[in-house]
Amino acid sequence: MTSWSNKELNLLCDPDNHKIVSDGYDYRWYHKLKGKWEMHSIEVFEDFNRAYSWLHYWLVEWDKELATRRLAELRKKKSLERKIRVICEDQEYSTFMKVIEVHKLNPNLTHIEIALMLNLSKQLVGRYIKVAA
Structure with a gap:
């Protein structure tokens, strides 16, 4: 589990909120969560493909975690509705x-x-x- 909030995690799952920029020598990975571009990784990448592979890996991981969180919320909601139904009956x-x-x-x-x-x-x-x- 990451420490990102659900809103932040949802933004991280969007590839448009990421960019990989060259500083002339190396590549840096940035994300946009709060309306401005911030450095995402302290890792400095020697080539674009390595940075892109990290981005690709984490997009998949964040998507899995977001799906897991949503499923947990759905289960919690179902349990709550079941308890309410039992009380009503x-x-x-x-x-x-x-x-x-x-x-x-x-x-x-x-x-x-x-x-x-x-x-x-x-x-x-x-x-x-x-x-x-």
Whole structure:
């Protein structure tokens, strides 16, 4: 795992954000992540082909890592949705507890989305969340 953020890793996977430049004697590898070109590698390459082979290798590695991260995020999202579905289908929970638990699991859900899951009104969901806060 690299220390790049997902956004940076996504930019690194784009070949247009890389360039290999000659300084007259050697070649240097640059990337553009924050809107400006920065030196990517401290390695100074004697020929263009060696620098290009490094770039090619790392493009493939970054693409693999980005795919792995996205898959992990998808699994996490699926697990969260499964937990919410179990809560919604549980007959032992009161409606109030279902609303609160769903909201705790995913606070990004809107009141309308929670209301649709539990077949309630938006106002009731809003009231329950307000009381619990």
